[in-house]
Amino acid sequence: MTQAIDTLTEKLEELLMARYPKTICPSEVPRSFEADELNAMGVLSWRELMPTIREIVWDKREKKEVEVLQKGQIIEGYVQLRDVTDDFLSEPAQCIQKKIINFKEEADLPEYDGLYACVLDDVFTAEECTQLTRAAESTTDGVWEQGTINVGGGRQQKVTDVRNCGRILWDDRNLVAKIWSRCQDHLPELKELKDQPRIAAGPARRKETWEMTRLNERMRFLSYVEGNYFRPHMDGSFATEGNEEISYYTLHLYLNEPSQDSQLEGGATTFHSMNMRKDFNVMPKAGRVLIFQQRSLIHSGADVISGVKFTMRTDLMYKKKAE
CATH class of the missing domain: 2.60.120.620 (q2cbj1_9rhob like domain)
Structure with missing residues (x-):
């Protein structure tokens, strides 16, 4: 599991830097791995890594290395790193x-x-x-x-x-x-x-x-x-x-x-x-x-x-x- 934590942490930091200043959803981290990479971490599905990535995110939040947001607002408890905002889908489609x-x-x-x-x-x-x-x-x-x-x-x-x-x-x-x-x-x-x-x-x-x-x-x-x-x-x-x-x-x-x-x-x-x-x-x-x-x-x-x-x-x- 130590290898999985290190791999997930590295990928999380990579995605955050690539996406900044936009935010990411925690599931994007394990979902980014191919089947052989998941197998190397001892799992068959990216879903098995969700509890681990949540712990990593929360630990980084405690160290003030990341901000955890809901609807664009910083929150005290872990919910998600990304959510649909109030203005999501507020504009009409251009050409249906x-x-x-x-x-x-x-x-x-x-x-x-x-x-x-x-x-x-x-x-x-x-x-x-x-x-x-x-x-x-x-x-x-x-x-x-x-x-x-x-x-x-x-x-x-x-x-x-x-x-x-x-x-x-x-x-x-x-x-x-x-x-x-x-x-x-x-x-x-x-x-x-x-x-x-x-x-x-x-x-x-x-x-x-x-x-x-x-x-x-x-x-x-x-x-x-x-x-x-x-x-x-x-x-x-x-x-x-x-x-x-x-x-x-x-x-x-x-x-x-x-x-x-x-x-x-x-x-x-x-x-x-x-x-x-x-x-x-x-x-x-x-x-x-x-x-x-x-x-x-x-x-x-x-x-x-x-x-x-x-x-x-x-x-x-x-x-x-x-x-």
Whole structure:
């Protein structure tokens, strides 16, 4: 462990000097090592080094060699070296590109003709995506739990032959409001639901109009490493107590893309025909947002062949419009 402490300390100092006057997240230190370097320190995953790097940081803080910040303010206790600031995502995106997927003509999935899926590109910068990922990791000290699936009755269960990925749950109404502010002006068609039985069967049957209220504050950050996947499924809806608010669309934000740094290959979001013989892929791209209806669309998270894919998923919430 002495070797690991020395190696981590050296890397921490290197990153701090390279980034100054900007700050870093503690997880960036162990994440910067290759597999053989981690093995030399006696671990298999960078996550195993998080307790050690926290101790190193705190020791340096006690010696007044580093400052520990939260939202730009110096704090007395260790929380993190980097966090999203109050002005994070406060500026609008420069040039968002919108494309509604034509399932009949473009995707060759005619059974989904008239169903809704839309891609918004360049909603966030690559740097903003990295900040979101690091901020999510800071809420769990860099630990990603095993992803689960909804098995009904509000119960979640680990079923790795269906879903195999890491997950961080983070509730933050302020942050999701900022995320939605980047998207909402480009999606006027989602403000209300009326007479759309293939999206919201109950409200359509009852002749009700439902209006979009907000994004679900429950963000599910997902990490798909080599060999991870999410087999074909349909998304379930999210409901508040008493079903006062119900989700009808999923918002999926891609936080990285294939590059020399990520070495990501695979990991598309794939829409499948009902007989599973035809596919249409939406590829990961940093800052891309994919929004699609939760009812009737079979889709999957394709196998990650190499590297790691980071995404965030949440829901568009709706409430019955007053008469």
